[in-house]
Amino acid sequence: MLPLHSHRFSLLLLLVVLAPLVLCAPPKAENGLASRLVQSSINSNRLTAEQKRLTSTLEELLSEQVAQNTSSACVKEYLFLLRNNTALLFRLFDSSGIFPSGVLEGNFQSLGSFPECNELYPLTHYCKLSFSLTSKNKSQEDEEDPIKQISATFGLCLPAQCGEGDLDLVLSVLERLQLSGMFVDRNTTSVVCLPPKPELDRDGIAGIVVLSVMGLVVLLCTAFHYCYPNGGVIVTASSSIPENLALLNETQKSNPTTYSKLFLAVRSFSILYNLPRLLDSGGRGQMTSLNGARVVSICWVILCHTFIWSQADTVDILRAFKSISTFSFQVISNGWSSVDSFFFLSGFLVAFLSIKELKKKGKIPWFLFYFHRIWRLTPVYMFVVFLTITVEPQWLMGPNSVAMNEADSCKKYWWTNLLYINNFYPSSEQGVAACVGVSWYLANDMQMFIVSPLFFFSYYKSKILGWSLIVLGLVANILSSALISNHNNYIGNMIAQMGGNFFEDVYVKPYTRMGAYLMGIAMAFLYHQLLEHHHSSKSSFSINNNNQNDIEREDARVAEIIQHKKENEYAVPVSKYISYGLMLFGGFWMCLIIFGTYTEPTGAEWNVAQNVLYIAFSRIVWSFGLGCVLLMCLTGNGGWVNAVLSHPAFNVLSKLTFGAYLLHPFVLNVLFMDYPGRILYDEFMIITLFLGVACISFGASLVVSLLIEMPIVNLEKLFLPSH
Numbered sequence: 073m074l075p076l077h078s079h080r081f082s083l084l085l086l087l088v089v090l091a092p093l094v095l096c097a098p099p100k101a102e103n104g105l106a107s108r109l110v111q112s113s114i115n116s117n118r119l120t121a122e123q124k125r126l127t128s129t130l131e132e133l134l135s136e137q138v139a140q141n142t143s144s145a146c147v148k149e150y151l152f153l154l155r156n157n158t159a160l161l162f163r164l165f166d167s168s169g170i171f172p173s174g175v176l177e178g179n180f181q182s183l184g185s186f187p188e189c190n191e192l193y194p195l196t197h198y199c200k201l202s203f204s205l206t207s208k209n210k211s212q213e214d215e216e217d218p219i220k221q222i223s224a225t226f227g228l229c230l231p232a233q234c235g236e237g238d239l240d241l242v243l244s245v246l247e248r249l250q251l252s253g254m255f256v257d258r259n260t261t262s263v264v265c266l267p268p269k270p271e272l273d274r275d276g277i278a279g280i281v282v283l284s285v286m287g288l289v290v291l292l293c294t295a296f297h298y299c300y301p302n303g304g305v306i307v308t309a310s311s312s313i314p315e316n317l318a319l320l321n322e323t324q325k326s327n328p329t330t331y332s333k334l335f336l337a338v339r340s341f342s343i344l345y346n347l348p349r350l351l352d353s354g355g356r357g358q359m360t361s362l363n364g365a366r367v368v369s370i371c372w373v374i375l376c377h378t379f380i381w382s383q384a385d386t387v388d389i390l391r392a393f394k395s396i397s398t399f400s401f402q403v404i405s406n407g408w409s410s411v412d413s414f415f416f417l418s419g420f421l422v423a424f425l426s427i428k429e430l431k432k433k434g435k436i437p438w439f440l441f442y443f444h445r446i447w448r449l450t451p452v453y454m455f456v457v458f459l460t461i462t463v464e465p466q467w468l469m470g471p472n473s474v475a476m477n478e479a480d481s482c483k484k485y486w487w488t489n490l491l492y493i494n495n496f497y498p499s500s501e502q503g504v505a506a507c508v509g510v511s512w513y514l515a516n517d518m519q520m521f522i523v524s525p526l527f528f529f530s531y532y533k534s535k536i537l538g539w540s541l542i543v544l545g546l547v548a549n550i551l552s553s554a555l556i557s558n559h560n561n562y563i564g565n566m567i568a569q570m571g572g573n574f575f576e577d578v579y580v581k582p583y584t585r586m587g588a589y590l591m592g593i594a595m596a597f598l599y600h601q602l603l604e605h606h607h608s609s610k611s612s613f614s615i616n617n618n619n620q621n622d623i624e625r626e627d628a629r630v631a632e633i634i635q636h637k638k639e640n641e642y643a644v645p646v647s648k649y650i651s652y653g654l655m656l657f658g659g660f661w662m663c664l665i666i667f668g669t670y671t672e673p674t675g676a677e678w679n680v681a682q683n684v685l686y687i688a689f690s691r692i693v694w695s696f697g698l699g700c701v702l703l704m705c706l707t708g709n710g711g712w713v714n715a716v717l718s719h720p721a722f723n724v725l726s727k728l729t730f731g732a733y734l735l736h737p738f739v740l741n742v743l744f745m746d747y748p749g750r751i752l753y754d755e756f757m758i759i760t761l762f763l764g765v766a767c768i769s770f771g772a773s774l775v776v777s778l779l780i781e782m783p784i785v786n787l788e789k790l791f792l793p794s795h
Contacts, residue, residue, distance in 0.1 A: 527590070
């Protein structure tokens with residue numbers, strides 16, 4: 073840090089506070105035209121007496137620093153501009169952040185005008201000065217004040233000769249001021265100067281080249297498929313070439329041996345082949361309600377992240393902070409349940425399909441079991457990591473992009489993502505930003521997938537053993553969550569936690585998140601047992617044998633269900649009273665988990681025991697409620713709930729949820745980090761932003777699916793048909 077001299081203190085105080093007044097205050101004039109005011113403010117011949125006096129004082133201090141040879145090139149440049157180019161000096165201060173409005177609402181962010189400063193490049197450059205003001209008396213805690221530390225950020229447009237070291241004295245000025253008993257926390261300060269736009273480095277060039285090659289390959293394969301729809305071979309005499317391309321694709325699908333593998337490999341990259349399959353809304357007779365649950369969950373994730381990004385980038389932070397305690401905001405505060413829904417669905421599908429395979433063949437090809445998972449997830453996952461390193465830095469050009477160091481983290485720790493261990497290493501305690509922050513979920517899901525055979529294979533061998541392992545796993549999950557939360561005094565409302573190591577200790581670790589995954593496996597066990605019981609008995613539900621009218625009504629309902637569900641081999645008819653009662657029961661527990669943290673009416677905060685119990689059981693209880701609802705939908709008894717979740721639109725969107733999950737943070741970063749200012753915290757506007765982010769994310773996912781996801785799925789089916 074540079075030494076603090078009294079002259080320099082006065083100099084910087086004048087530069088930061090008085091100079092904008094000198095240069096921007098208009099002289100007295102009867103004509104109030106804006107153009108004349110601006111012109112008069114930059115014309116030294118028309119300065120008022122007060123402006124002349126302040127300008128003279130500022131020039132005197134600057135000259136003194138130069139004469140003493142204690143000034144930097146930055147001070148000399150300011151002196152030169154003051155004497156020779158007041159118009160440019162005016163633009164410097166005009167595009168710099170001044171003391172902001174809305175301070176009482178928590179606005180300590182004044183970014184100035186990033187675009188205006190960049191217009192003056194290379195004479196100027198934009199710098200961000202960030203620091204924190206904390207209480208002078210750390211031993212005293214104001215329990216009524218929820219904010220213990222104030223973060224302030226100022227955007228400054230500086231001459232090119234001024235560097236990051238020249239701004240260090242500004243912090244000393246603020247420390248001397250001792251505003252409201254606050255002082256600058258030096259451990260939280262940073263000064264970063266930004267170029268007007270990212271330089272196209274080797275990473276950026278590599279990104280452009282790779283994307284161009286991938287796009288060219290897809291276009292060439294599409295063109296070949298269009299010109300030679302039958303692969304250039306003679307079709308068998310019993311076959312005919314349909315005129316319609318969709319029918320041709322179906323013909324090729326039903327008779328793949330007609331075509332060479334080389335042609336099928338080329339066709340795997342064809343948009344004409346992949347796009348109809350992505351947009352196919354069919355799915356009758358399948359477990360289509362899971363598609364709806366998957367789409368609702370990813371939209372919930374995007375909504376929560378849009379609110380979180382907005383709160384971090386708002387000018388009225390106190391209003392945003394107060395909104396956390398409202399009833400409706402509990403949907404956002406407890407939005408972690410959306411991720412638990414993904415864990416639940418993943419555990420259910422893995423266990424259900426694997427047990428079905430074991431019952432059919434008696435064995436599972438374990439190599440293909442794990443290879444399919446890695447092959448299915450890793451290429452798209454690594455592609456997003458590649459985009460983060462190469463493309464994202466080229467898109468982030470706003471004043472907020474200075475906080476983004478995700479690309480640097482990916483360059484150094486990409487291998488942890490490839491090995492699916494990034495939820496353990498590196499940790500946020502090391503001061504390292506996560507590479508693709510949302511990828512912690514993929515690491516957890518892969519780790520849970522690896523150990524999943526322990527549960528479903530044990531169930532296949534012995535139902536008692538399988539259920540016993542599920543119970544032991546749930547107990548271990550509850551104990552680990554409870555012990556960690558109790559030791560660190562974590563609270564149930566994650567967003568209201570605002571700090572600490574909750575995310576690192578509890579949120580991203582498999583031993584605290586596996587409860588939902590195990591509940592999904594448990595529902596797969598239960599569902600298989602229901603199907604076994606249904607297929608082995610003539611009657612699928614309990615009725616009163618003494619009431620013939622009830623029997624006839626239930627028989628009629630069974631016939632109706634069978635008629636509508638004859639294509640669905642997984643239907644298990646039950647009484648409508650049982651089905652609706654079970655769904656209401658499950659919905660009650662789900663609502664309790666979401667809104668149970670709302671304490672505003674009473675004003676009573678939860679004690680340690682309540683917080684520990686909530687953190688330990690909430691994920692399991694949520695999964696239990698979700699399982700009750702989905703079980704009725706899967707068995708064909710979900711009524712209108714099943715009709716909504718099984719809507720054909722969800723069948724299409726569900727194919728894009730993986731890409732949308734990985735890409736939506738990229739969209740949010742570009743939206744908020746590239747924005748030249750701060751936004752007002754308004755729920756309606758944030759929901760509008762969410763709709764836009766969701767649409768762009770699904771659209772980007774469609775592109776990635778055509779480039780990577782669909783081709784690799786097709787290639788797997790081509791070269792591993794037995795799997």
